[in-house]
Amino acid sequence: MVGQKELNQCFEDCKDQLKSYVLRITASVQDTEDILQDTYIKAHEKLDTFRGDSSLKTWLFAIASNRARDVLRNHKRWPENVTDIAKEAALSNPGFFKEAMELRHNSGQGEFEIKEHIAFCFTCISKSLKLEAQLVLLLKEVYDFKMREIAIIMDTNEPLVKYHLRAAREKMVKIFDHRCSLISKQGICHQCTELNGIFNPEQKAEAELAKIDMVKASENKDRQHLLDLRLQVVQNIDPFKSGAAQLQLHHLEHNRKVMESFLKENPS
């Protein structure tokens, strides 16, 4: 029998992971805070129904995932070219760079790092996956859950988890192969280096890129391996606690608002 004390301890232990997981699903700081609070309350209310079929952590992730799915049920998925659309919107909005520059210079978490932007970009692009596929990809490759645990979290079976993981990985490989200039000479998106030029004008992007394993391995023909290296970058960044958190959360909030308008104007 698990008591309130153990639940509180488990919640405290995995709160940061839960928070970043929900942010990556919703792209909204406000929704993340609300879902985390709902998860805590529901876990306490339903603790007597916890049978120990999984770990408490898995159970908490299941509650948070269900809540996030409820919140996003009627939301459309983002397009693959989300960063192009958001870039256009940012360029036509003088307030965007003004606010970002203020954060860059005044916030303790306003650094710009290419690695952070890679993780931010991953969050945006992964919202073009089907929601189930996005959740499975995050749970397996970023939060290191086993297939069996993911099946419990998603209330499905292991073969379906395998299906969603495969579909998610293949789609992400294809999108980044087409878009990301860090791994592909034909890549059409250079936003991370462009933004590095704006926020870190003194810094040489090449020197920063040389520190990133994914970029170093970009000649590698194994695109799945490059995705694994990208996922490692994501795994190692806490979007709320890193030195670049405020700046990247500002970008994410901007992209989410742009997407909400875009999807309203383009309903098909």
Place this chain on the structure above:
Amino acid sequence: MRTILTFVTIMTTLSTTAQQTGASTVKTTFSRETSVSISIQADPSIIWALLTNASDFPRWNSTIIALEGDIAEGEKIRLTSTLDSNRTFKLKVKELQHEKRMVWGDGKGERVYTLEEKTPGMVTFTMREKIGGLMFPLYAKYIPSFNKSFEQFASDLKKEAEIIQSAKN
């Protein structure tokens, strides 16, 4: 009476069975039916997921260029295939029995997918399409053979389902 008998004889002679490796087609005067079956070593839920996630089809199925819509009973879907890349077929999902049977169709024909788990983890997938009607003889010659496309569909499904099945836990 003699004229009718002659007509029936001619029509029966024209009915043929075309068999290629895997797919087979049975032609009659007013219809044509192509079918293919293949054994797949995978959980039925994987095969079913592949067959019911419309936007994911072009990723694994080399015969499908695009499939839009929601594959749910009563829903309309829009299919563009390599058989005729210039046409988009508007089909209705007429029947859906979870992990067992699915029927897509329009006024000219129906495509039926069936899954049968003969032993645990071993599924026989069958795809059958019948097109026809009173006007069928007038346009039959313009419709390409489905055999190769059906074989490719079944082969792609088997390959993808078995790759997913064999993924590590």
